[in-house]
Amino acid sequence: MATNRVTPVQLLRSEVPQKRPDANKLLPGQPGVNINSAEPGLFFADETGASLFKVGPCSVGTAAPNAGLNNTPGELWLDMTSTLDSPGPKLKVWDGTQWTNCMPYTYANTIVSDTEPNIGLHLDGTLWWDSGTGLMYVLYNSGGSRAWTQVSGSTVA
Numbered sequence: 001m002a003t004n005r006v007t008p009v010q011l012l013r014s015e016v017p018q019k020r021p022d023a024n025k026l027l028p029g030q031p032g033v034n035i036n037s038a039e040p041g042l043f044f045a046d047e048t049g050a051s052l053f054k055v056g057p058c059s060v061g062t063a064a065p066n067a068g069l070n071n072t073p074g075e076l077w078l079d080m081t082s083t084l085d086s087p088g089p090k091l092k093v094w095d096g097t098q099w100t101n102c103m104p105y106t107y108a109n110t111i112v113s114d115t116e117p118n119i120g121l122h123l124d125g126t127l128w129w130d131s132g133t134g135l136m137y138v139l140y141n142s143g144g145s146r147a148w149t150q151v152s153g154s155t156v157a
Contacts, residue, residue: 018066021045023052039065043072058091064099071099087123108139119146 012021012032021032023045032043042055051072058076059065065077071094079099082088086106092099108125111117114132124141128148136152 020052020054020066020070024049026052116148119148 012026012030014021014032014034015036016034017036017038019034019036020041021043026032026043026045026049028045028047028049030044034041034043039059040057043052044055045052052070054072054075056076058078060078060080062079062081064079065071065075073094073096075094077092077094077099079090079092080088081090091102093102094100106123108123108127110127110129111122112129112131114130116130117126117128119139122139124139124146126139128137128139129135130137134152134154135150137148138151140147140149
């Protein structure tokens with residue numbers, strides 16, 4: 001009776017957060033993996049052994065993955081940082097030098113409410129339809145002040 005033997009294959013690996021393999025030390029075609037649950041990833045070097053590439057997954061959080069050091073071109077980060085001027089989340093890609101926002105434009109939204117929204121919580125250009133009166137307003141910034149400015153001429157009966 002023949003016995004089947006299984007030989008486990010173990011990849012070059014690390015459990016240390018943000019530790020990535022050195023591209024110069026990888027053999028051609030050799031993958032490296034970080035198994036740390038906070039920032040896992042599968043890596044490989046190009047044919048020259050000079051550049052490292054991350055296969056995935058996309059990092060998610062408020063801080064740049066790998067502290068912005070030794071990131072790989074094309075690496076993705078879902079930046080969960082959100083402010084009034086720059087609402088999040090934002091998908092960013094490492095271009096080889098810096099994190100670039102994939103969607104650089106921020107758009108205002110539309111509010112339907114019978115009470116005036118707090119202008120400090122919304123972007124310029126936000127529309128507000130007053131469902132109590134039927135009037136439409138836009139959050140306008142004159143350069144010196146911000147205010148809801150009426151843009152419709154009559155109420156709804």
